[in-house]
Amino acid sequence: MLLERIALADLARGAAILGSGGGGDPHHARLMCELELGRGNAIELIDVDALSDDALVAPCGWIGAPTVSAEKLPNGCEPILGLRKLEEIKGAPVDAVMPIEVGGANCFAPLIAAAQLGLPVVDCDGMGRAFPESQMVIFNIRGVRACPSILTDANGALALIDSDDNLVQERLARAISVAMGGIAHMVEYPLTGRQAKDHAIRGSVSAALRIGAAIRTARRAGQDPFAALFRALRESGLYPYAGVMFDGKILDLERETKGGFSIGRVLIEGFRGEGNMELEFQNENLIARRDGKLCASVPDIITVMDSETADSITTERLKFGQRVKVIGASAPAVLRDGASLPVVGPAAFGLRDGYRPIEELNDWDDS
Amino acid sequence: MLLERIALADLARGAAILGSGGGGDPHHARLMCELELGRGNAIELIDVDALSDDALVAPCGWIGAPTVSAEKLPNGCEPILGLRKLEEIKGAPVDAVMPIEVGGANCFAPLIAAAQLGLPVVDCDGMGRAFPESQMVIFNIRGVRACPSILTDANGALALIDSDDNLVQERLARAISVAMGGIAHMVEYPLTGRQAKDHAIRGSVSAALRIGAAIRTARRAGQDPFAALFRALRESGLYPYAGVMFDGKILDLERETKGGFSIGRVLIEGFRGEGNMELEFQNENLIARRDGKLCASVPDIITVMDSETADSITTERLKFGQRVKVIGASAPAVLRDGASLPVVGPAAFGLRDGYRPIEELNDWDDS
Numbered sequence: 001m002l003l004e005r006i007a008l009a010d011l012a013r014g015a016a017i018l019g020s021g022g023g024g025d026p027h028h029a030r031l032m033c034e035l036e037l038g039r040g041n042a043i044e045l046i047d048v049d050a051l052s053d054d055a056l057v058a059p060c061g062w063i064g065a066p067t068v069s070a071e072k073l074p075n076g077c078e079p080i081l082g083l084r085k086l087e088e089i090k091g092a093p094v095d096a097v098m099p100i101e102v103g104g105a106n107c108f109a110p111l112i113a114a115a116q117l118g119l120p121v122v123d124c125d126g127m128g129r130a131f132p133e134s135q136m137v138i139f140n141i142r143g144v145r146a147c148p149s150i151l152t153d154a155n156g157a158l159a160l161i162d163s164d165d166n167l168v169q170e171r172l173a174r175a176i177s178v179a180m181g182g183i184a185h186m187v188e189y190p191l192t193g194r195q196a197k198d199h200a201i202r203g204s205v206s207a208a209l210r211i212g213a214a215i216r217t218a219r220r221a222g223q224d225p226f227a228a229l230f231r232a233l234r235e236s237g238l239y240p241y242a243g244v245m246f247d248g249k250i251l252d253l254e255r256e257t258k259g260g261f262s263i264g265r266v267l268i269e270g271f272r273g274e275g276n277m278e279l280e281f282q283n284e285n286l287i288a289r290r291d292g293k294l295c296a297s298v299p300d301i302i303t304v305m306d307s308e309t310a311d312s313i314t315t316e317r318l319k320f321g322q323r324v325k326v327i328g329a330s331a332p333a334v335l336r337d338g339a340s341l342p343v344v345g346p347a348a349f350g351l352r353d354g355y356r357p358i359e360e361l362n363d364w365d366d367s
Numbered sequence: 368m369l370l371e372r373i374a375l376a377d378l379a380r381g382a383a384i385l386g387s388g389g390g391g392d393p394h395h396a397r398l399m400c401e402l403e404l405g406r407g408n409a410i411e412l413i414d415v416d417a418l419s420d421d422a423l424v425a426p427c428g429w430i431g432a433p434t435v436s437a438e439k440l441p442n443g444c445e446p447i448l449g450l451r452k453l454e455e456i457k458g459a460p461v462d463a464v465m466p467i468e469v470g471g472a473n474c475f476a477p478l479i480a481a482a483q484l485g486l487p488v489v490d491c492d493g494m495g496r497a498f499p500e501s502q503m504v505i506f507n508i509r510g511v512r513a514c515p516s517i518l519t520d521a522n523g524a525l526a527l528i529d530s531d532d533n534l535v536q537e538r539l540a541r542a543i544s545v546a547m548g549g550i551a552h553m554v555e556y557p558l559t560g561r562q563a564k565d566h567a568i569r570g571s572v573s574a575a576l577r578i579g580a581a582i583r584t585a586r587r588a589g590q591d592p593f594a595a596l597f598r599a600l601r602e603s604g605l606y607p608y609a610g611v612m613f614d615g616k617i618l619d620l621e622r623e624t625k626g627g628f629s630i631g632r633v634l635i636e637g638f639r640g641e642g643n644m645e646l647e648f649q650n651e652n653l654i655a656r657r658d659g660k661l662c663a664s665v666p667d668i669i670t671v672m673d674s675e676t677a678d679s680i681t682t683e684r685l686k687f688g689q690r691v692k693v694i695g696a697s698a699p700a701v702l703r704d705g706a707s708l709p710v711v712g713p714a715a716f717g718l719r720d721g722y723r724p725i726e727e728l729n730d731w732d733d734s
Contacts, residue, residue: 157530159539168524175546176526179539 001206003043003111003121008033010212011205015107016312017229017327018208018239020301022284023104023130024066025314032076033108036115043111046096046120048202051193056092058083059126059189060110061100063134063151063173066283066316067255067262068182069105075154078185079113082150085158086187089148098122098196100137100188102204103130103284104314109185124200126189128238128332129301132261132283134170136344138334139189142199149173149188153180178260201332207236215310225310226325233329241357242329243364245288245295246270246277247307250322255315266304266318268326277326279304281315286349288326297351299331299344300358328358368573370410370478370488373583375400378572380579382474383679384596384694385571385606387668389651390471390497391433392681399443400475403482410478413463413487415569418560423459425450426493426556427477428467430501430518430540433650433683434622434629435549436472442521445552446480449517452525453554456515465489465563467504467555469571470497470651471681476552491567493556495605495699496668499628499650501537503711505701506556509566516540516555520547545627568699574603582677592677593692600696608724609696610731612655612662613637613644614674617689622682633671633685635693644693646671648682653716655693664718666698666711667725695725 003011012026033043051057060079062069083094094117097110102125114121126137134146146169149161159176163169169188177184191200211232218228226244233242248268255264261282268277275291285302288295296302304313307323330336335344336357342348345355370378379393400410418424427446429436450461461484464477469492481488493504501513513536516528526543530536536555544551558567578599585595593611600609615635622631628649635644642658652669655662663669671680674690697703702711703724709715712722 155530155532155535157528157532157535157539159529159543160527161524162526163522163524165522165524168522172524172526172543172546175542176539179542 001045003045005034005037007209010216011107011209013212013215014208014210015102015104016314017211017303018301019103019130019314020284020303021281021315022066022132023101023106024062024069025317026105026108028073029105029108029112033111033115036112041115043115044120045123045205048122048124048196048200051096051122051196053192053194055095055193056090057096057098057122057191057193057196058086058094058187059098059100059191060113060185060187061106062109062183063186064177064183065257065260065262066314067257070316072181072183074185076112078152078154079109080116081152081156081158082185082187083113083117085150085160086148086190090190094119096120096122098200099125099205101125101127101130102208103127106130107205107208121205122196123205124196124202125204126200128201128204128335129299130284131344134173134188135166136348137189138199138201139191140166141340141343144189144191144195144199146188148190149186151176151180151184151186153184174260182257182260201334204238207238210236229310238332239301239329241359241364243327243362244325245328245362246290246326248277248324250318250320250324253318253320255318262316268324279326282349283315285315287346287351287353288328294353294356295361296328296358297346297353297355298349299335299340301329301331303327328362330358368412370412372401372404374576377579377583378474378576380582381575381577382469382471383681384578384670385575385668386470386497386681387651387670388648388682389433389499390468390473391429391436392684393472393475395440396472396475396479400478400482403479408482410482411487412490412572415489415491415563415567418463418489418563420559420561422462422560423457424463424465424489424558424560424563425453425461425554426465426467426558427480427552427554428473429476429550430553431544431550432624432627432629433681434624437683439548439550441552443479445519445521446476447483448519448523448525449552449554450480450484452517452527453515453557457557461486463487463489465567466492466572468492468494468497469575470494473497474572474575488572489563490572491563491569492571493567495568495571495702496666497651498711501540501555502533503715504556505566505568506558507533508707508710511556511558511562511566513555515557516553518543518547518551518553520551541627549624549627568701571605574605577603596677605699606668606696608726608731609694610729611692612695612729613657613693615644615691617685617687617691620685620687622685629683635691646693649716650682652682654713654718654720655695661720661723662728663695663725664713664720664722665716666702666707668696668698670694695729697725
């Protein structure tokens with residue numbers, strides 16, 4: 001499938017929702033992809049089963065604080081520089097690219113490189129959403145090596161990491177991203193086609209696309225975009241439960257850029273005195289509590305959206321006074337099993353709340 | 368010249384003095400070299416003119432805080448891992464190694480690799496002493512590229528930096544060294560034989576050796592080791608002025624490990640009420656003030672030594688109550704010219720004092 005201009009806008013809308021508040025606002029990344037289309041370059045989305053088993057697949061994404069990425073723009077050459085280095089190390093050409101995480105701007109990182117290099121984008125990712133740390137990815141959970149990992153920045157600097165330890169990779173990558181100014185592009189977890197088929201979260205890019213398209217279509221038809229969103233999430237097969245968790249106005253916001261992350265909390269008050277909801281975030285929204293009671297937690301998806309437009313609001317765009325709906329969706333099943341929860345569940349973030357599936361905590365009609 | 372056990376001890380003694388308090392205490396590094404000799408491996412020191420113009424010469428050294436290096440010991444494989452990566456990048460074997468800085472433990476970094484790989488060590492370095500930051504090296508001053516630079520740690524992790532900007536290289540390398548636990552080995556400023564001949568500070572390794580030997584010989588003969596030291600410094604041709612700047616007891620000491628450096632100040636009080644001397648350091652001693660008046664500043668050498676034994680005391684070994692002499696020596700002339708002072712003089716460290724040659728500030732008999 002070739003991605004045209006409308007598809008890019010749908011994808012941006014869908015990816016921002018799946019980002020759970022993180023992955024960076026995709027606005028600028030989408031514009032860069034539109035620029036590539038305007039230059040006559042094509043962006044093709046292919047199924048993971050179209051890969052040969054020995055293909056070299058390069059996951060791409062940005063590492064750093066979304067607050068920084070909103071102000072320090074990329075120059076557009078970062079992905080190519082990293083991919084060229086990977087080819088040099090592997091002594092083989094990259095056959096396809098994919099997003100390391102489908103959420104937010106990271107969904108677009110491989111698209112820019114794909115357009116420039118004429119490579120296909122594989123319809124899959126490693127997170128089914130966005131997570132703040134490199135090791136929070138299905139490939140790490142399944143024992144794939146993160147290295148060689150290559151970071152590149154807007155000034156043409158490059159750093160290569162090689163370690164057998166995927167936690168060391170995250171620690172070094174984080175430090176490098178901070179030294180590169182708070183945001184860097186990273187090619188990591190290079191995969192064979194076989195590994196992509198065995199481990200990747202399949203269909204997540206086209207799911208984001210369809211989710212975004214559903215909102216667009218509903219808006220145009222004068223229908224409720226939220227109802228369309230929840231239907232699209234459920235029908236994707238990846239996110240079987242979805243719904244509104246809270247409706248209100250942002251009353252208080254704490255946010256700082258620390259250790260290479262955007263960290264903080266936001267308090268939302270109901271319009272008619274029906275209590276409040278508090279979210280904690282580390283790039284992504286991690287946990288939602290209604291009147292102090294757990295409503296959702298990682299790896300389930302928690303996204304703040306504009307009440308009227310159904311545009312999602314990433315954590316770096318939250319502002320006092322915004323009228324919002326907090327929506328939730330169940331994460332892909334592979335992220336909620338016993339192997340994944342220690343890596344991407346509440347405990348991985350030092351949260352004391354044990355994980356409880358979002359559908360047990362919310363009274364949604366999932367018909 | 369083959370370096371035997373006694374030469375290693377002399378070199379450690381001399382390198383610690385030239386380190387200006389930095390470069391790390393060479394004790395452990397010397398033991399590792401002795402171990403290599405015990406395994407039947409040889410360490411050969413060669414003149415820079417013995418290199419062919421197109422030889423690949425790899426400067427080696429440690430980056431980080433000496434306070435950390437005193438507790439977090441290397442495993443001995445870090446230099447080899449870095450050199451192998453350089454060979455892979457260059458597509459050619461390394462022909463010789465050299466210390467990036469002759470001061471302190473860094474003098475020994477290439478010796479360990481040389482013994483293990485059967486490579487010669489070139490009798491030269493890039494600093495003629497030790498400096499805390501990577502760009503404070505004659506090769507940077509002369510426009511040589513710092514990259515590719517390769518950092519390796521005791522856990523086998525590797526990070527490669529590639530940037531045209533030598534200040535970016537320092538910033539990234541510093542962040543990586545902190546993420547690697549506060550200390551890492553670095554291969555940087557890869558040189559051709561021609562570049563080594565044109566730019567390196569020649570004869571600094573053998574100068575350190577002779578300085579260390581002079582102290583040993585004087586001690587054995589019951590002569591004043593300090594007089595022997597100053598004579599050896601002057602006769603080296605590299606350090607034409609040298610002498611005692613102060614004699615006293617350490618009264619106060621502030622030291623913290625911050626941003627990957629050991630930073631602090633030490634106050635030394637005269638024995639018979641003859642005022643005090645204060646030193647400021649960032650890994651290395653940077654400036655000496657006697658009763659508030661400038662006595663010496665970078666790039667000239669300021670080293671604290673035990674009053675009795677004439678053992679030098681690196682900044683991480685300073686302790687309250689030590690009885691010490693503060694000695695000074697003029698830096699090699701190339702570090703004191705108009706091209707070098709902005710990079711390695713007081714202004715490069717944010718010190719307000721303008722540079723004044725140490726021999727103008729001290730009343731030494733340099734006959």
